[in-house]
Amino acid sequence: MEKDKKSGIIGVIITIIILILLVVFTNTNSESVSIIENIANTVVVPIENGLTYLKNKLNNNDKFFENIDELKTENEELKQKNSELEKSLREFEVMKTENEQLKQQLNLAEEYGQYTTVPGMVISRDISNYSKTLVINIGSDNGVKEKMTVIADEGLVGYVISTTANTAKVQTIVDSASATSCLTSTTRDGMICKGTIENESTLNATNLAIDSKIIQGDSVETSGLGGIYTKGIHVGTIKKIVEGTNKTDSYAVIEAAVDFQKLETVLVITE
Amino acid sequence: MKKVIIHLFLIIIFIVIYLLQAIFFTNFTIAGVMPNIFVILVLYIGLYMGGSMGTIYGIIYGIFIDLWIGRNIGITSVCLAAIGILGGAFDKNFSKDSRMTILLVGAICTVIYEVASYILQYLVLGMNIEILVFVRKLLIELIYNILIIIIIYPIIKNTGYEVENVIKGDKILTRYF
Numbered sequence: 001m002e003k004d005k006k007s008g009i010i011g012v013i014i015t016i017i018i019l020i021l022l023v024v025f026t027n028t029n030s031e032s033v034s035i036i037e038n039i040a041n042t043v044v045v046p047i048e049n050g051l052t053y054l055k056n057k058l059n060n061n062d063k064f065f066e067n068i069d070e071l072k073t074e075n076e077e078l079k080q081k082n083s084e085l086e087k088s089l090r091e092f093e094v095m096k097t098e099n100e101q102l103k104q105q106l107n108l109a110e111e112y113g114q115y116t117t118v119p120g121m122v123i124s125r126d127i128s129n130y131s132k133t134l135v136i137n138i139g140s141d142n143g144v145k146e147k148m149t150v151i152a153d154e155g156l157v158g159y160v161i162s163t164t165a166n167t168a169k170v171q172t173i174v175d176s177a178s179a180t181s182c183l184t185s186t187t188r189d190g191m192i193c194k195g196t197i198e199n200e201s202t203l204n205a206t207n208l209a210i211d212s213k214i215i216q217g218d219s220v221e222t223s224g225l226g227g228i229y230t231k232g233i234h235v236g237t238i239k240k241i242v243e244g245t246n247k248t249d250s251y252a253v254i255e256a257a258v259d260f261q262k263l264e265t266v267l268v269i270t271e
Numbered sequence: 272m273k274k275v276i277i278h279l280f281l282i283i284i285f286i287v288i289y290l291l292q293a294i295f296f297t298n299f300t301i302a303g304v305m306p307n308i309f310v311i312l313v314l315y316i317g318l319y320m321g322g323s324m325g326t327i328y329g330i331i332y333g334i335f336i337d338l339w340i341g342r343n344i345g346i347t348s349v350c351l352a353a354i355g356i357l358g359g360a361f362d363k364n365f366s367k368d369s370r371m372t373i374l375l376v377g378a379i380c381t382v383i384y385e386v387a388s389y390i391l392q393y394l395v396l397g398m399n400i401e402i403l404v405f406v407r408k409l410l411i412e413l414i415y416n417i418l419i420i421i422i423i424y425p426i427i428k429n430t431g432y433e434v435e436n437v438i439k440g441d442k443i444l445t446r447y448f
Contacts, residue, residue, distance in 0.1 A: 008425060015421040019301075022418075026302040126340055127292035129304050129408050130389060130398070133340060161342060171342070177396040198404045199303065 101265055107153055115230070116271035117151075118142050122263055123167070130197050132175040134158070136266055139166045147228050149269040155234035155257030156180070156222060157266050168268070173235065174200050174256055181225040182235055182254075184218045193220065193235060193254055200260045202239065205252040214238060220254055230269060273437045281316065285332055288312060289339070304408050306415035309336065310384045311377060311423075313351045317358015318367060318376070319431040320438045325355025346391045353387060354380050367431065370424055377420045378413055385409050 120138035138144050140163045150157040150170050158172040173180050174195040182193045182205065189212040191205040208214065218238045224231025239255040288308045296305040309332060317325025333348025341347055361376050389405060392398045420427070 012422050012425065015418055019415075019418045019422070022301045022414075023299055027300065124293050124340060125297050127289070127296075127305070127336070128307075128388075129412060130385075130392065130405070131342065133342060135340060169340070169342075176401070177342070177392070177398040194399055196399065196404070197401055197408065 115269045117267040117269050118144060120144075120168070120266050120268060122266065130176060132172045132195065132200060132260065133161070134170045134172060134263070134266075136168050136170060136268070137166065138268065139163045139168050141165045142268075143270050144168045144268050145270075149229050149233065151233060151267050151269065152258045152263055152265065154259070155236065156229065157258055157260075157263065159228050160268065170266070172260060174203060174260055180229060180235065181223045182220045183223045184214050184238070185221055186218055187213045187215070189214050190223060191220070191252070201256050203236065203254040203256060205238070205254050208250055208252065210248070214241060214252055216241060277434055277437060281328065284312065285309075285335070289336070293340070301411050301415050304411040304415065306419050307381060307384065307412060308416075308419065309351060310354055310381050311416065311420060313354045314358045314377060314380050315427060315431065317355045318362045318373075319435045321362065322356050322359015324438065325358040326352045327355070329353070329355035342392075342396055346388060346395060349391065350384050350388045354384055357383065367428075370421075373424060373427065374417055374420055378417055381413050381416045382409065385412065 118138055120136040120142075122134050123137045124135035126133045134157075136150070144160055144163050146160055146162060148160045150159060156173055158170045158175070158178065160168045161171045162169045171178055172195070173193065176195050176197045178195040180193045180203075182191050183189065184191070189209060190207070191212075191214075192207040193203040193205050195203055205214075205220070216238050220235045220238060222229040222231055222233045222235060234257050236254045236256045238252050240253040242251050242253065244250045292305065292308060296308075313325055313329045313332065316328045320328075329351030330348045333346075333351040334344060336347045336351075337344040357380055358376075365372050365376070367373065386409075389398070393400060
């Protein structure tokens with residue numbers, strides 16, 4: 001019985017480790033961290049440390065640390081100073097974040113100055129893997145109504161689908177049920193940008209005209225058709241053009257301008 | 272009194288799980304996929320408190336989830352209620368002593384919930400159909416949910432029988448016949 005309990009606990013611990021490893025490895029950018037480099041460091045660093053220690057012993061370099069008491073006092077003082085500096089740094093970080101958020105709101109208001117807007121913060125994200133809605137901290141008390149356009153510093157976020165007194169639900173353009181009528185900024189080719197369940201950063205542009213001349217890297221903006229989104233709001237850029245078996249099957253992959261994973265501040269266009 | 276405490280606990284645990292899903296698991300993902308702990312919670316209620324209780328809790332939880340973040344009220348309620356019913360059915364037909372049974376039941380319920388939810392979202396909201404991407408995400412979610420069930424299985428087992436004794440009382444089916 002005792003043995004079963006022990007093996008059960010070990011099983012749970014192993015599972016937790018596996019889960020953490022899975023989360024870490026599937027979310028780490030493989031280009032920035034070299035696993036081999038890490039393994040090599042793990043092996044080499046202790047040996048290097050040992051050899052350095054040995055070398056110091058042989059050369060009597062370790063006698064440099066004779067006055068241990070004095071060093072300890074100095075160390076304590078430095079530790080105290082360090083904790084004070086860390087505290088100041090944390091306060092500075094908080095101020096810096098606040099400053100950045102306020103700047104972002106100011107920039108947003110200036111960029112879309114022709115519209116009457118209400119700033120808001122994202123307070124909740126979707127808990128499902130297959131839909132991408134957001135909740136913001138402004139609602140009908142702030143003048144927010146259904147079908148109002150929501151934008152961010154970089155471009156279009158989505159539109160309001162429902163409101164309460166103090167919150168509003170926003171369907172993002174990358175939601176799988178979303179379809180936005182768009183135009184390319186240079187060639188003025190029309191397209192429908194649909195969200196996918198695959199990821200939170202791209203849209204598929206379909207319904208391309210047979211004679212459309214869309215080019216990679218071109219900017220995409222809202223067309224104003226459909227009665228929800230205001231015309232001329234930046235949506236993203238064309239990342240890739242996928243040619244189908246015939247011209248009508250062709251579609252383009254649009255890289256959304258807004259980083260939905262890091263989105264914090266939004267503006268709701270009220271007029 | 273004990274029954275009231277259990278129901279209060281189920282309300283608190285629901286709020287905790289909602290916050291975990293909305294704040295913690297949005298960042299703690301496997302290849303961008305979150306687990307679905309609500310399925311595990313409703314299944315737990317169905318297994319240890321009966322199918323009717325599972326259904327009622329499934330509907331109530333679903334309404335709140337839809338009110339807080341959903342596109343429209345109903346889809347999550349229907350799917351979670353189905354999991355509650357399934358939990359009740361599994362309770363009557365399988366032994367809950369085996370870890371493997373709970374894992375399999377959890378896996379089956381996760382698949383049924385997500386497939387039903389996806390079909391309903393397609394029919395009601397006009398969601399685009401992307402079968403291959405959906406299957407890939409579902410498989411990752413399945414693995415995630417199984418890992419979570421393995422981790423919390425000791426809690427499920429220890430609290431489950433206590434809850435069952437309090438809620439079902441005399442109506443409890445004999446487990447070891």
